[in-house]
Amino acid sequence: MLELYQFELSQYSEKVRLILDYKGLEYRKIEVTPGIGQVELFRLTGQRQVPVLKDGSRYIADSTEIAKYLDSQYPERPLIPTDPKKRGVCLLIEEWADESIGIKGRKALFSAISQNQNFRKSLLPSNTPDVLKNLVEGVPSDVLTVLGLGVGYSPDAIRSAIADLKQDLEALVLLLADSPYLVGDEPTLADFTVAGMSILLKFPDGPYLNLPETIRGKGVPVLAENPAYQPFFAWRDRLYAQYRKPLIGGTTTASPNAPTSIQIE
Known part of the structure; x- marks a missing residue:
């Protein structure tokens, strides 16, 4: 079975999950623990970023390379x-979405969690101890602002x-009209x-991500709640309903004993 080394809230991991589901391929999710898990990932692949797909003894890194690999090995x-023109447009949009919505979406989400303590707490993994959840919930917004400055999120x-994301969403609404x-x-x-890059702007309504039900369909208020962008999010949710497999039991498609750090063979 294919194995996907991932972060649940990584837009690039979600992009690959959407592709795997669309192609009808069975796979097991392996959540990579930040820190030590990424060191082990580096030993396997030469880089620390997810997603990484394992197919037999082969490891494929980078969501774009994974997509190309899956198309070559699983052509259905x-x-x-x-078609040359359609191919060019497809690759242009893919690159644009990766570099624009993907990167800027993280900054927009950081703004939302800085302002909303309950939202911040809900985004922690489900197995996070309550004491840590309460600690994270209680971090003052001004402290998060300082932390954001350290990673370029001024x-x-x-x-x-x-x-920029408002312009991106406006353009997508027009393209899909x-x-x-x-x-x-x-x-x-x-x-x-x-679709994958947009999950941090507004989470899908259905049980597709391992997140509390209370934040399904929620996101960055200025984007997720703006009526002008609802045609895009409605399109995105229809795409999910058509092609994305819901989580089994509303939790995860991975084995219940799936490791939280990478196991090296």
Whole structure:
């Protein structure tokens, strides 16, 4: 069985999960523990970032490379069009979504969790001890602002990211106004990339991510609650309903004994 080394809230991991579900491929999720798990991942693949897909004895890193690999090895329900123009548009949108929505979405979410203590607590893994959840919930917003400065998430950077995301969402609403998908009449890599990158802006309504039910359908208020962008999120949720497999029992598709750090063979 395919194995996906991932972070549950990684947009790039979600992009791959969408692709695997669309292709009807069975896979096991392995949650990588930040820190030591990433060191072990580096020993396996030469890099510390998720997602990484394991197929037999082969490891494929980077969501784009994983998509291309899956299309070559599992060609049923192709992701990348063969028509030259459609292929070019698909690859352009995929790259744009990775670099724009993917990166700026993290900054927008940081803004939301800085302002909402309950939201911040809900995003912690379900197995986080209550004492740690309460500690994280009680961190003052001004402390998070200082922490954000250390990783480039200054108030100006966040405002700029949100302004750019508003334009991105406006563009997507226009592109989807008279088309079921972003490139032609069938879903492509472009659709699954945009959908995956958008999860931090507004979480899907259904049981697709291992998150509390209370935050399904919620997200960055200025984006998730803006009526102008609802056509996009409605399209995204329809894509999920069509192609994304819901979690078994509302929790996870992985084995209940799946490790929380990478096991090296």
